[in-house]
Amino acid sequence: MIEPISTTPFGRRSLTFAMLAGQVASQRCEPGASVNKWQVFRAVCEAKKKLGASDRALGVLNALLSFHPETDLVEGEGLVVFPSNAQLSLRAHGMAAATLRRHLAVLVECGLVVRRDxxxxxxxxxxxxxxxxxxxxxxxLAPLLARAREFEAMAEAVRGERRALQLLKERITMLRRDISKMLSFGPEEGILTDWQGHRLAYQEIVSQIPRTASHTELEPIAQALAQLAQSVRKVLENHVKTQNPSANESHSERHIQNPQTESHGFEPRAKKAPKQNVRPTPETRKKPSTGYPLGLVLRACPDIAHYARNEVSDWGGLVDAANLVRGALGISPDAWQQACATMGPVEAAISVATMLQRAEQINNPGGYLRSLTEKARAGQFSAGPMLMALLRAAERGQRAKPS
Structure with missing residues (x-):
């Protein structure tokens, strides 16, 4: 029969409620209960913040568990370990004696072990x-066995909180990305609203995000971003609704496969005008105002030929290829239509062809085309100088090649 052991601390250490609670917990072991000591240790590590245990205190607990000879903690089978401070210090990676005593006291206060002095x-x-x-x-070590289910429940709660926090951070990241792109897209497309106000509201919300934040701190920030995203998206959706007829027409144009129906009215063989977003007029059927032949345009801007459905043999083919290129460059249908309406489809196509040839030098093709359109509206733009500059660059490149 095992003799009773005093449960009060030795020396000047006084009895505390935490010590009593740990002793009570150790007496709640169910008969025959057992648990893998490393499994319960992992649960304690995950729940350390809820338990109030530090990383170094858990390092000492790990050392104590290593003195238990079995893998499982079993009720009634020698759960008291009794290493000396010197042995315990070695297994705690050389921890100083004073530090060791401090962290042992933390383990007792957290109810993870009980002193049997x-x-x-x-x-x-x-x-x-x-x-x-x-x-x-x-x-x-009996408290680890008696409270194993409690520790596992606490660890699961911590894992759930961690998953929820991760999902919330991902949501905030996506909202920030969506709002940022919408705030760039709206002004570029000329959509009228208080973009500066939206931008200031976005910066105000983002500035409140701390470097390390809890779920409670991030939740109101996510809600504010969601409301702002909804407000900005509503502005864009309303604009889409007002532009729906032209958008549907542009959508239909992209799916037409018959080259004759895609003609822009510049081919002498064309028998009827096409149905598309850039409607030909008597003025647009004429040769472009630049006065440059098609061959010169293709020599200055050879890259556009790669985007044509067929060989570019006339102005209609060039306009058709430019309409495809503007999508590849990220130029919106509205910007393309404005350019065609202001400078004429051929002049607009030549402008897009020159932009494609200098694509690496143009950061915002949509905004650049709108800028050219405004200059053309004011009578201050012609595609001729750009063509000649590209021709001179191409000729210099040809002369620089070794023979």
Whole structure:
């Protein structure tokens, strides 16, 4: 029969409610209960913030568990470990004695272990004649067995909070991306609203995001971003609704496969005007105002030929290829239509062809085309100078090539 052991601390250490709670918990072990000591240790590590245990205190607990000879903690089978401070310090990676005592006190206060102090404060075990331990003085690991389910529940709660926080951070990231892109898209497309006000509201919300934040801190920020995103999206959706007829027409144009119906009215063989977003007029059927032949345009801007459905043999083919290129450059249908209406489809196509040839030098093709359109509206733009500059660059490149 195991003799009763004093549960009060040795020396000047006073009894605390935490010590009593740990002792009560150790007595709640169910008969025959067992648990893998490393599994419960992992649960304790995950729940350390809820338990109030530090990383270094858990390092000491890991060292204490290593002195238990079995993998499982089993009720009634020697759960008291009694290493000396020197041995415990070695397994705690050389922790100083004063630091070791401080972290052992933390483990007791957290209810993870119970002190079983001997009359003289030393840690040891008494055995009977058969070699079985009758009394052991040291640290009782019974609370880990008795509270194993509690620790696992706490760890699961921590994992749930971590998953929720991760999802919230991902939501905030996506909202920030959406709002940022919409705030760039709207002004570029000339949509009228208070973009500066939206931008200031966005910056105000984002400035409130801390470097390390909890779920409680991030939730109102996510809600504010969602409301702002909804407001900006509503502005864009209303604009789309007002532009729906032309958008549907442009959509139909992209799916026409008959080259004759895609003609822009510049081919002598064309028998009827096409149905598309750039409608030909008597003026647009004429040669472009630049006065440059098609061959010169293709020599200055050879890249556009790669985008044509067929060989570019007339002005209609050039306009058709430019309409495809503007989508590849990210130029909106509205910007393309404005350019065609202001400078004429051929002049607009030549402008797009020159932009394609200098694509690496143009950061915002849509905004650049709108700028050219405004200059053309004021009578201050012609595609001729750009063509000649490209021709001179091409000729210099040809002369620079080794023979």
């Amino acid at each position: 001997s009359p003289n404060g030393k840690r040891y075990a008494r055995k009977d004649q058969s070699g079985d331990i009758r009394q052991a003085f040291g640290f009782d």
